[in-house]
Amino acid sequence: xxxxxxSQLTAFPFxxxxxxxxxxxxxxxPSEAWKIRAGxxxxxxxxxxxxxxxxxxxxxxxxxxxxxxxxxxxxxxLDLAYVHDFVKDASVNNTAPPAPGxxxxxxxxxxxxxxVQYNHQF
Numbered sequence: 835x836x837x838x839x840x841s842q843l844t845a846f847p848f849x850x851x852x853x854x855x856x857x858x859x860x861x862x863x864p865s866e867a868w869k870i871r872a873g874x875x876x877x878x879x880x881x882x883x884x885x886x887x888x889x890x891x892x893x894x895x896x897x898x899x900x901x902x903x904x905x906x907x908x909x910x911x912l913d914l915a916y917v918h919d920f921v922k923d924a925s926v927n928n929t930a931p932p933a934p935g936x937x938x939x940x941x942x943x944x945x946x947x948x949x950v951q952y953n954h955q956f
Contacts, residue, residue, distance in 0.1 A: 847885060848881065848885050848887075849882060849884070849885050850880040850881060850882075851880055851882070852880075853877070853878045853879070853880055854878070855875065855876070855877045856875060856876045856877075857873060857874065857875035857876070857897070858873065858874055858875075859871065859872065859873035859874075859899075860872055860873070866905070867904060867905050867906070868902060868903070868904060868905075869902065869903040869905075870900075870901075870902050871899070871900065871901040871902065871903070871915070872899065872900050872901075873897075873898070873899040873900075874896070874897070874898055874899075875896070875897040875899075876894075876895075876896055876897075877894065877895045877896075877897065878894045879892045879893045879894045879895075879922075879924075880892065881893070881924075883924075883925055883926070883927065884927070884928055885928055886924055886925070886926045886928070887926065887928070887937075888926070888937070888939075888941075891924045891926070891941035891943060892924065893921055893922040893923065893924035893941070893943070894921075894922050895919055895920060895921045895922065896919075896920045897917060897918070897919050897920070898917070898918050898920070899915060899916065899917040899918075900915070900916055901913065901914055901915030901916065902914050902915075908955075909954055909955045909956075910952075910953065910954055910955075911952075911953045912950070912951070912952055912953070913949070913950070913951040913952075913953065914949070914950055914951075915947075915948070915949045916946070916947070916948050916949075917945075917946070917947040917949075918944070918945070918946055918947075919944055919945035919946075919947075920944060921943040921944055921945070923940055923941065923942050923943075924940065924941040924943070925939070925940045925941075926938065926939050926940070926941070
């Protein structure tokens with residue numbers, strides 16, 4: 835395919851697949867002021883080893899979360915949460931024309947999220 839300026843446009847077939855994200859969570863209320871939360875999720879990757887790229891080094895993952903809500907008054911509460919994303923190491927071994935050679939490598943990925951939220955109802 836050619837762009838209007840005459841340069842060549844190269845397509846790379848990602849061959850992504852449809853997946854289903856699965857997750858479950860629970861709340862526990864030990865007192866009127868506190869609510870404890872936990873969650874677990876599984877996300878299979880849409881990519882595959884043959885067409886994975888450094889642009890999106892995605893791989894299947896397990897996500898774990900814990901959190902709490904403290905209700906200080908009828909109108910005020912504070913939420914705290916921590917999430918860790920365990921991502922399976924991803925490999926890449928593909929050829930992307932027109933560049934000569936193969937792109938070979940691996941990616942190690944994880945993520946941590948810490949959140950704090952203050953809520954006030956008017």
